[in-house]
Amino acid sequence: MRLWILLALLATGCSRVSVFVDVAPDGSWTREDAFSGKKPGGMGKGVPLEEVFQLPAGEGWETSREEKESEVVYTARRRLAAGASLSDLVVRQEKGARIVNEATVRRLDGGRIEYREVLRWEGERPPEDVIEGGSLEEVRRALPEALATEENARAVLEAAQHRIAADLFDPRDPFLGQLLTHPGLAERRLRRRVPVVVEEVLRQTFGDRLPDEERARTVARFAETLDLPKSTRPDPAGGPEKQAELEAMVPLGFYVVLPGKVVETNGRIDEVTGDVFWELYSQAVGFHGEVTLYAICEVGD
Numbered sequence: 001m002r003l004w005i006l007l008a009l010l011a012t013g014c015s016r017v018s019v020f021v022d023v024a025p026d027g028s029w030t031r032e033d034a035f036s037g038k039k040p041g042g043m044g045k046g047v048p049l050e051e052v053f054q055l056p057a058g059e060g061w062e063t064s065r066e067e068k069e070s071e072v073v074y075t076a077r078r079r080l081a082a083g084a085s086l087s088d089l090v091v092r093q094e095k096g097a098r099i100v101n102e103a104t105v106r107r108l109d110g111g112r113i114e115y116r117e118v119l120r121w122e123g124e125r126p127p128e129d130v131i132e133g134g135s136l137e138e139v140r141r142a143l144p145e146a147l148a149t150e151e152n153a154r155a156v157l158e159a160a161q162h163r164i165a166a167d168l169f170d171p172r173d174p175f176l177g178q179l180l181t182h183p184g185l186a187e188r189r190l191r192r193r194v195p196v197v198v199e200e201v202l203r204q205t206f207g208d209r210l211p212d213e214e215r216a217r218t219v220a221r222f223a224e225t226l227d228l229p230k231s232t233r234p235d236p237a238g239g240p241e242k243q244a245e246l247e248a249m250v251p252l253g254f255y256v257v258l259p260g261k262v263v264e265t266n267g268r269i270d271e272v273t274g275d276v277f278w279e280l281y282s283q284a285v286g287f288h289g290e291v292t293l294y295a296i297c298e299v300g301d
Contacts, residue, residue, distance in 0.1 A: 027082025
Protein backbone atom coordinates (compact mmCIF):
# COMPACT_ATOMS: atom_id res chain seq x y z
CA MET A 1 0.00 0.00 0.00
CA ARG A 2 1.34 3.44 -0.94
CA LEU A 3 2.48 5.63 1.94
CA TRP A 4 0.02 8.43 1.25
CA ILE A 5 -2.87 5.97 1.18
CA LEU A 6 -1.75 4.60 4.53
CA LEU A 7 -1.54 8.11 5.96
CA ALA A 8 -5.05 8.86 4.70
CA LEU A 9 -6.40 5.86 6.55
CA LEU A 10 -4.48 6.66 9.73
CA ALA A 11 -5.41 10.35 9.81
CA THR A 12 -7.08 11.36 13.04
CA GLY A 13 -10.47 13.04 13.14
CA CYS A 14 -14.16 12.30 13.09
CA SER A 15 -16.06 10.37 10.43
CA ARG A 16 -14.36 10.34 7.04
CA VAL A 17 -14.21 8.34 3.81
CA SER A 18 -11.23 7.44 1.65
CA VAL A 19 -11.92 6.17 -1.87
CA PHE A 20 -9.28 4.20 -3.80
CA VAL A 21 -9.66 3.58 -7.53
CA ASP A 22 -7.27 1.28 -9.41
CA VAL A 23 -7.70 1.29 -13.20
CA ALA A 24 -6.40 -1.52 -15.43
CA PRO A 25 -5.03 -0.96 -18.97
CA ASP A 26 -8.24 -2.35 -20.49
CA GLY A 27 -10.34 0.23 -18.61
CA SER A 28 -11.76 -2.16 -16.01
CA TRP A 29 -11.42 -0.83 -12.50
CA THR A 30 -11.52 -1.66 -8.82
CA ARG A 31 -13.22 0.57 -6.29
CA GLU A 32 -12.50 0.44 -2.57
CA ASP A 33 -14.30 2.70 -0.08
CA ALA A 34 -12.96 2.95 3.47
CA PHE A 35 -15.41 4.58 5.89
CA SER A 36 -13.96 5.31 9.31
CA GLY A 37 -14.81 7.10 12.51
CA LYS A 38 -14.53 7.02 16.25
CA LYS A 39 -16.19 4.13 18.00
CA PRO A 40 -19.50 5.19 19.58
CA GLY A 41 -19.29 5.50 23.34
CA GLY A 42 -15.51 5.74 23.35
CA MET A 43 -13.17 8.68 23.59
CA GLY A 44 -14.45 11.55 21.44
CA LYS A 45 -18.08 10.37 21.62
CA GLY A 46 -18.26 9.20 18.02
CA VAL A 47 -21.52 8.40 16.27
CA PRO A 48 -22.25 5.18 14.33
CA LEU A 49 -20.96 5.19 10.77
CA GLU A 50 -24.47 4.32 9.59
CA GLU A 51 -25.70 7.70 10.85
CA VAL A 52 -23.17 9.59 8.72
CA PHE A 53 -22.96 7.33 5.65
CA GLN A 54 -25.14 4.94 3.71
CA LEU A 55 -22.65 2.08 3.63
CA PRO A 56 -22.34 0.09 0.37
CA ALA A 57 -23.40 -3.55 0.66
CA GLY A 58 -25.15 -6.30 -1.23
CA GLU A 59 -24.50 -8.01 -4.55
CA GLY A 60 -21.13 -7.25 -6.10
CA TRP A 61 -19.57 -5.85 -2.93
CA GLU A 62 -16.89 -7.43 -0.75
CA THR A 63 -17.19 -5.84 2.69
CA SER A 64 -15.42 -6.00 6.01
CA ARG A 65 -15.65 -4.24 9.34
CA GLU A 66 -12.75 -3.74 11.73
CA GLU A 67 -13.00 -2.29 15.20
CA LYS A 68 -9.93 -1.01 16.96
CA GLU A 69 -9.58 0.47 20.42
CA SER A 70 -11.20 3.80 19.56
CA GLU A 71 -12.01 3.56 15.84
CA VAL A 72 -14.15 1.54 13.49
CA VAL A 73 -13.41 1.05 9.77
CA TYR A 74 -15.92 -0.32 7.24
CA THR A 75 -14.41 -1.27 3.87
CA ALA A 76 -16.37 -2.04 0.70
CA ARG A 77 -14.65 -3.26 -2.47
CA ARG A 78 -16.00 -3.86 -5.96
CA ARG A 79 -14.70 -4.68 -9.45
CA LEU A 80 -16.25 -2.99 -12.49
CA ALA A 81 -15.97 -3.24 -16.26
CA ALA A 82 -14.75 -0.44 -18.50
CA GLY A 83 -17.52 2.09 -19.09
CA ALA A 84 -19.41 1.13 -15.94
CA SER A 85 -20.82 3.82 -13.65
CA LEU A 86 -21.22 3.55 -9.90
CA SER A 87 -23.10 5.53 -7.27
CA ASP A 88 -21.79 4.32 -3.92
CA LEU A 89 -21.42 7.38 -1.68
CA VAL A 90 -24.12 8.94 0.45
CA VAL A 91 -22.79 11.36 3.07
CA ARG A 92 -25.48 12.71 5.36
CA GLN A 93 -25.22 16.36 6.37
CA GLU A 94 -27.09 18.73 8.66
CA LYS A 95 -30.73 19.70 8.11
CA GLY A 96 -31.45 16.61 6.03
CA ALA A 97 -28.96 17.48 3.28
CA ARG A 98 -26.70 14.84 1.78
CA ILE A 99 -23.90 14.31 -0.73
CA VAL A 100 -24.28 11.72 -3.50
CA ASN A 101 -21.93 10.67 -6.29
CA GLU A 102 -21.58 9.07 -9.69
CA ALA A 103 -18.20 7.62 -10.74
CA THR A 104 -17.28 6.36 -14.21
CA VAL A 105 -14.15 4.97 -15.87
CA ARG A 106 -14.26 4.80 -19.67
CA ARG A 107 -12.01 4.38 -22.66
CA LEU A 108 -11.62 7.38 -24.97
CA ASP A 109 -10.29 7.70 -28.50
CA GLY A 110 -6.53 7.70 -29.02
CA GLY A 111 -5.73 5.06 -26.40
CA ARG A 112 -6.81 7.24 -23.50
CA ILE A 113 -8.73 6.34 -20.34
CA GLU A 114 -10.80 8.77 -18.27
CA TYR A 115 -11.78 8.61 -14.60
CA ARG A 116 -14.60 11.00 -13.74
CA GLU A 117 -16.54 11.41 -10.51
CA VAL A 118 -19.29 13.92 -9.82
CA LEU A 119 -20.23 14.82 -6.24
CA ARG A 120 -23.60 16.51 -5.82
CA TRP A 121 -25.21 18.25 -2.85
CA GLU A 122 -28.90 17.54 -2.26
CA GLY A 123 -30.87 19.71 0.14
CA GLU A 124 -30.32 23.04 1.84
CA ARG A 125 -26.92 24.51 1.04
CA PRO A 126 -24.62 25.75 3.85
CA PRO A 127 -24.23 29.55 4.28
CA GLU A 128 -21.40 31.44 2.59
CA ASP A 129 -20.90 34.04 5.33
CA VAL A 130 -17.64 32.53 6.57
CA ILE A 131 -16.11 35.91 7.46
CA GLU A 132 -17.32 37.47 10.69
CA GLY A 133 -17.60 41.23 10.96
CA GLY A 134 -17.71 43.35 7.84
CA SER A 135 -21.28 44.54 8.35
CA LEU A 136 -22.92 46.54 5.58
CA GLU A 137 -22.41 49.72 7.56
CA GLU A 138 -18.69 49.02 8.08
CA VAL A 139 -18.21 48.26 4.40
CA ARG A 140 -20.17 51.36 3.42
CA ARG A 141 -17.87 53.50 5.59
CA ALA A 142 -14.83 51.93 3.91
CA LEU A 143 -16.05 53.01 0.45
CA PRO A 144 -15.38 56.50 -0.95
CA GLU A 145 -18.21 58.91 -0.22
CA ALA A 146 -19.42 59.02 -3.83
CA LEU A 147 -19.86 55.22 -3.87
CA ALA A 148 -20.91 54.64 -0.25
CA THR A 149 -24.45 53.37 -0.81
CA GLU A 150 -26.06 50.39 0.86
CA GLU A 151 -26.47 48.71 -2.53
CA ASN A 152 -22.76 49.06 -3.32
CA ALA A 153 -21.73 47.92 0.15
CA ARG A 154 -23.90 44.81 -0.14
CA ALA A 155 -22.51 43.97 -3.58
CA VAL A 156 -18.89 44.29 -2.38
CA LEU A 157 -19.43 42.36 0.85
CA GLU A 158 -21.29 39.48 -0.78
CA ALA A 159 -18.73 39.18 -3.58
CA ALA A 160 -15.82 39.18 -1.12
CA GLN A 161 -17.55 36.61 1.09
CA HIS A 162 -18.11 34.38 -1.92
CA ARG A 163 -14.47 34.58 -3.05
CA ILE A 164 -13.07 33.82 0.41
CA ALA A 165 -15.54 30.96 0.92
CA ALA A 166 -14.41 29.55 -2.44
CA ASP A 167 -10.83 29.57 -1.12
CA LEU A 168 -11.83 27.90 2.14
CA PHE A 169 -13.70 25.16 0.30
CA ASP A 170 -11.46 24.84 -2.78
CA PRO A 171 -11.52 21.12 -3.72
CA ARG A 172 -7.86 21.27 -4.80
CA ASP A 173 -6.32 23.12 -1.84
CA PRO A 174 -8.85 24.02 0.87
CA PHE A 175 -7.88 26.57 3.53
CA LEU A 176 -10.38 24.83 5.77
CA GLY A 177 -8.04 21.93 6.42
CA GLN A 178 -5.32 24.27 7.65
CA LEU A 179 -7.82 26.10 9.85
CA LEU A 180 -8.43 22.80 11.60
CA THR A 181 -4.84 21.58 11.85
CA HIS A 182 -2.66 24.70 11.64
CA PRO A 183 -4.82 27.79 12.26
CA GLY A 184 -1.88 30.19 12.51
CA LEU A 185 -0.59 29.28 9.05
CA ALA A 186 -4.09 29.37 7.54
CA GLU A 187 -4.82 32.79 9.03
CA ARG A 188 -1.54 34.12 7.62
CA ARG A 189 -2.45 32.81 4.16
CA LEU A 190 -5.92 34.34 4.37
CA ARG A 191 -4.55 37.70 5.50
CA ARG A 192 -2.44 37.77 2.35
CA ARG A 193 -5.38 36.66 0.24
CA VAL A 194 -8.05 39.09 1.51
CA PRO A 195 -6.50 42.29 0.06
CA VAL A 196 -6.13 40.56 -3.32
CA VAL A 197 -9.77 39.46 -3.25
CA VAL A 198 -11.06 42.89 -2.20
CA GLU A 199 -9.00 44.62 -4.88
CA GLU A 200 -10.40 42.28 -7.54
CA VAL A 201 -13.97 42.83 -6.30
CA LEU A 202 -13.61 46.62 -6.26
CA ARG A 203 -12.06 46.67 -9.73
CA GLN A 204 -14.82 44.44 -11.10
CA THR A 205 -17.64 46.32 -9.34
CA PHE A 206 -16.62 49.93 -9.92
CA GLY A 207 -14.08 49.92 -12.76
CA ASP A 208 -12.81 53.42 -13.64
CA ARG A 209 -15.14 55.01 -11.10
CA LEU A 210 -12.57 54.05 -8.46
CA PRO A 211 -9.06 55.27 -9.44
CA ASP A 212 -6.04 53.14 -8.48
CA GLU A 213 -4.91 55.25 -5.51
CA GLU A 214 -8.40 55.48 -4.03
CA ARG A 215 -8.95 51.77 -4.61
CA ALA A 216 -5.76 50.98 -2.66
CA ARG A 217 -6.97 53.10 0.26
CA THR A 218 -10.37 51.42 0.13
CA VAL A 219 -8.78 47.97 0.20
CA ALA A 220 -6.88 48.90 3.37
CA ARG A 221 -10.00 50.30 5.06
CA PHE A 222 -12.15 47.34 4.00
CA ALA A 223 -9.66 44.72 5.23
CA GLU A 224 -9.71 46.32 8.68
CA THR A 225 -13.45 45.59 9.01
CA LEU A 226 -13.07 41.83 8.58
CA ASP A 227 -12.41 39.21 11.24
CA LEU A 228 -10.85 36.23 9.51
CA PRO A 229 -11.95 32.73 10.53
CA LYS A 230 -10.10 31.29 13.48
CA SER A 231 -9.74 27.59 14.23
CA THR A 232 -13.38 26.57 13.94
CA ARG A 233 -13.08 22.91 14.84
CA PRO A 234 -15.98 22.19 17.19
CA ASP A 235 -15.22 20.80 20.61
CA PRO A 236 -16.37 17.14 20.74
CA ALA A 237 -17.16 17.66 24.42
CA GLY A 238 -19.40 20.62 23.66
CA GLY A 239 -22.68 18.70 23.67
CA PRO A 240 -24.97 17.24 21.00
CA GLU A 241 -25.13 20.40 18.87
CA LYS A 242 -21.35 20.77 18.72
CA GLN A 243 -20.92 17.08 18.01
CA ALA A 244 -23.43 17.26 15.15
CA GLU A 245 -21.51 20.21 13.72
CA LEU A 246 -18.27 18.25 13.97
CA GLU A 247 -19.71 15.14 12.30
CA ALA A 248 -21.17 17.25 9.46
CA MET A 249 -17.66 18.34 8.43
CA VAL A 250 -16.63 15.10 6.71
CA PRO A 251 -13.19 14.75 5.07
CA LEU A 252 -13.43 13.12 1.64
CA GLY A 253 -10.33 11.64 0.00
CA PHE A 254 -10.12 10.22 -3.53
CA TYR A 255 -6.97 8.39 -4.69
CA VAL A 256 -6.73 7.14 -8.27
CA VAL A 257 -4.11 4.86 -9.83
CA LEU A 258 -4.18 5.08 -13.64
CA PRO A 259 -2.40 2.69 -16.05
CA GLY A 260 -0.60 5.38 -18.08
CA LYS A 261 0.76 8.90 -18.09
CA VAL A 262 -1.72 11.48 -16.77
CA VAL A 263 -2.24 14.10 -19.50
CA GLU A 264 -5.16 16.05 -18.00
CA THR A 265 -6.65 16.37 -14.51
CA ASN A 266 -8.10 18.84 -12.04
CA GLY A 267 -6.58 16.88 -9.16
CA ARG A 268 -3.09 16.83 -7.71
CA ILE A 269 -0.45 14.44 -9.01
CA ASP A 270 1.87 12.56 -6.71
CA GLU A 271 5.32 13.49 -7.99
CA VAL A 272 6.80 10.11 -7.04
CA THR A 273 4.11 7.63 -8.16
CA GLY A 274 2.26 9.70 -10.76
CA ASP A 275 -1.06 8.86 -9.12
CA VAL A 276 -3.83 11.45 -8.80
CA PHE A 277 -5.63 12.51 -5.64
CA TRP A 278 -8.18 14.96 -4.27
CA GLU A 279 -8.68 15.75 -0.57
CA LEU A 280 -11.59 17.95 0.35
CA TYR A 281 -14.32 18.47 2.92
CA SER A 282 -18.03 17.89 2.53
CA GLN A 283 -18.60 21.67 2.76
CA ALA A 284 -16.78 22.06 -0.57
CA VAL A 285 -19.63 20.19 -2.25
CA GLY A 286 -22.18 22.22 -0.30
CA PHE A 287 -20.59 25.50 -1.32
CA HIS A 288 -20.21 24.69 -5.01
CA GLY A 289 -23.35 22.52 -5.27
CA GLU A 290 -21.50 20.12 -7.53
CA VAL A 291 -17.83 19.11 -7.69
CA THR A 292 -16.33 17.13 -10.56
CA LEU A 293 -13.10 15.16 -10.22
CA TYR A 294 -11.45 13.92 -13.40
CA ALA A 295 -8.20 12.54 -14.73
CA ILE A 296 -7.24 11.33 -18.22
CA CYS A 297 -4.24 9.15 -18.99
CA GLU A 298 -2.61 7.83 -22.14
CA VAL A 299 -2.06 4.09 -22.24
CA GLY A 300 0.96 2.91 -24.23
CA ASP A 301 0.87 0.08 -26.74
